[in-house]
Amino acid sequence: MKKNMGFADRAIRLIIAAALVLLYSREVISGTLGTIGLVFAGVFTLTSLVSFCPLYTLLGLNTSKKN
Template sequence: MKTNESLLDRIIRVVLGVVLVVIAYLGVLTGAWQWVAYVVGAIALITGIVGFCPLYAVFGFQTKK
């Protein structure tokens, strides 16, 4: 599995993922929105750490040069 995300893309995903997970954990969002924040945050965090986005691969897109 080759990376398909640039460093900037990865940093943005990790920061966004952490923010969403923390917002959900602190209870700023409730109900279904809390779970959406957990899931989207976790996906952003994992793809940012790994450097590979499956949707980028499906559509043949990459931000890495």
């Protein structure tokens, strides 16, 4: 896997993931929407940690400064 995510992209994804988990834990979102939010939070966290987004590969995007 070649890294295709830059620092800003990773930071934004982690912030969104944290916000989704917080909203779920405070029961602002619940049920099916809450479950979907937690799944997205997990995907955002995982892709941020490995600096690779499969969707970016399909779309031909690269936010990483190193090629």
